[in-house]
Amino acid sequence: xxxxxxxxxxxxxxxxxxxxxxxxxxxxxxxxxxxxxxxxxxxxxxxxxxxxxxxxxxxxxxxxxxxxxxxxxxxxxxxxxxxxxxxxxxxxxxxxxxxxxxxxxxxxxxxxxxxxxxxxxxxxxxxxxxxxxxxxxxxxxxxxxxxxxxxxxxxxxxxxxxxxxxxxxxxxxxxxxxxxxxxxxxxxxxxxxxxxxxxxxxxxxxxxxxxxxxxxxxxxxxxxxxxxxxxxxxxxxxxxxxxxxxxxxxxxxxxxxxxxxxxxxxxxxxxxxxxxxxxxxxxxxxxxxxxxxxxxxxxxxxxxxxxxxxxxxxxxxxxxxxxxxxxxxxxxxxxxxxxxxxxxxx
Numbered sequence: 001x002x003x004x005x006x007x008x009x010x011x012x013x014x015x016x017x018x019x020x021x022x023x024x025x026x027x028x029x030x031x032x033x034x035x036x037x038x039x040x041x042x043x044x045x046x047x048x049x050x051x052x053x054x055x056x057x058x059x060x061x062x063x064x065x066x067x068x069x070x071x072x073x074x075x076x077x078x079x080x081x082x083x084x085x086x087x088x089x090x091x092x093x094x095x096x097x098x099x100x101x102x103x104x105x106x107x108x109x110x111x112x113x114x115x116x117x118x119x120x121x122x123x124x125x126x127x128x129x130x131x132x133x134x135x136x137x138x139x140x141x142x143x144x145x146x147x148x149x150x151x152x153x154x155x156x157x158x159x160x161x162x163x164x165x166x167x168x169x170x171x172x173x174x175x176x177x178x179x180x181x182x183x184x185x186x187x188x189x190x191x192x193x194x195x196x197x198x199x200x201x202x203x204x205x206x207x208x209x210x211x212x213x214x215x216x217x218x219x220x221x222x223x224x225x226x227x228x229x230x231x232x233x234x235x236x237x238x239x240x241x242x243x244x245x246x247x248x249x250x251x252x253x254x255x256x257x258x259x260x261x262x263x264x265x266x267x268x269x270x271x272x273x274x275x276x277x278x279x280x281x282x283x284x285x286x287x288x289x290x291x292x293x294x295x296x297x298x299x300x301x302x303x304x305x306x307x308x309x310x311x312x313x314x315x316x317x318x319x320x321x322x323x324x325x326x327x328x329x330x331x332x333x334x335x336x337x338x339x340x341x342x343x344x345x346x
Contacts, residue, residue: 002346003065003127004326009052013330016050017066017126019323025123025131030080033132035092040125041069041151042321042329042342044183048274049120050330058121067344068094068118069153070125071146074137081134089146090137091153091306092125093299094118097135109298126326128346138303141310151183151316151341152305157297159188159248160305162269163195165292166244169267172197175237177261178218180248180272181209183341186216186317188246188271191305193217194313198243201236203229208339212317224253230260242266251275258291259283267292318343 001024004017027034046066048054071091074084084090096116097104103111118124118132140146149156170176176198178189185204192200193216201220202213210221222232233242241263247254250272258268259279269292270277277291284290297305308314317340321329329342 001128002323003123004067004323005063005065006050007063009050009055011051013047013050013334014327016330017326019326020063022065022127024129027076027078030078031134032078033074033081033084033134033137034076035070035072035090035130035132035137036075037070037125037127037130037346038072039070039147039150040067040344040346041153041155042333042344043069043154044272044333045154046119047330047334054120058117060121064119065123065127066119067124067126068120069151069155070094070118070130071140071150071153072130073146075129078134083134084137084139089140089144091140091146091149091302092118092130092132093136093138093157093302094120094154094296095136096133097299099135107298107300110295126323126344126346136299138299138306141306144306144310147320147343147345148316148318149306149309150343151318152187152309153302154296155184155341156187156305156314156316157302158271158294159184160191161297161301162246162271162294163188163191164301165294166246166267166269167192167196170196170198170244174198174243175201175240175263177201177203177233177242177245178213178248179203179245179254179257181213182248183338184271185246185248186212186340187314188248189213189218190216190314191308192246194308201233201242206336206339212339216315229257233261237263245269246271248272252278255291258289259287262287262289264288269294316341320345
């Protein structure tokens, strides 16, 4: 089968991945599930993996097939699998977990001590077929297209995971800010609108992204190239600041907004990454706000997100590309030329 594989780390996205011919995976273990990939979302994390940003955090044996946002049709299962059968459409949580370590027993599956992460530590879905496990697949409701929903396997649940934490701290009338209405942010904004009664301000450099935000429930729109973000948030919130800030960019400039736009006792959630947090400790003490890190959502949260999709509360803005266009997609994302989410269709 064909697969898009990373052979060496590089900053040149035009040559990041090579299309190789590799063996098709097989269900050799009792809990294995083999999925014919119909859609695989491209993520900013894929660019970061190509750059080698994750090498010091997780073991990576190259060459490796990337792609951690996967959905498709089951074609083969192990002997113990009864959740799905060949022919079933599924979305795949990117992490295969053991189910027996203490974090798994506590339901914190993203902290599994024996996990494998498709496209990050083991082969992913930028290929015709994907090897995963029964613990990682969720059957799709009738009428849900695997290609359309694929990016929810990471982008969706990462956004949902952060929003779910933020919503727990939001009361009607509170203000929330979504920084970055891109691949994750446009999902997070919809989740925030569906799950809370907060007033929402969207911040983005691109007018096309702000147009998306306007259609997805934002009450206020701010473009940092035209307006001073802290001054605008101060005016919008009558000087109190935003109770919850969801930062889907995570660059130095956006994390630096925190002391000026976050309300006393509020949270600045870091979801996008690549920058740094440079704030004097006194700023946190004075405002008593918190920086909150967010990783990929749990399996159960993917189930909850699929329910929101089925109910029509969350939509995905996507564009489709063939496997051979994989490096073109990486370049487009690097240059902020993709609105919403790009989906590879192997």
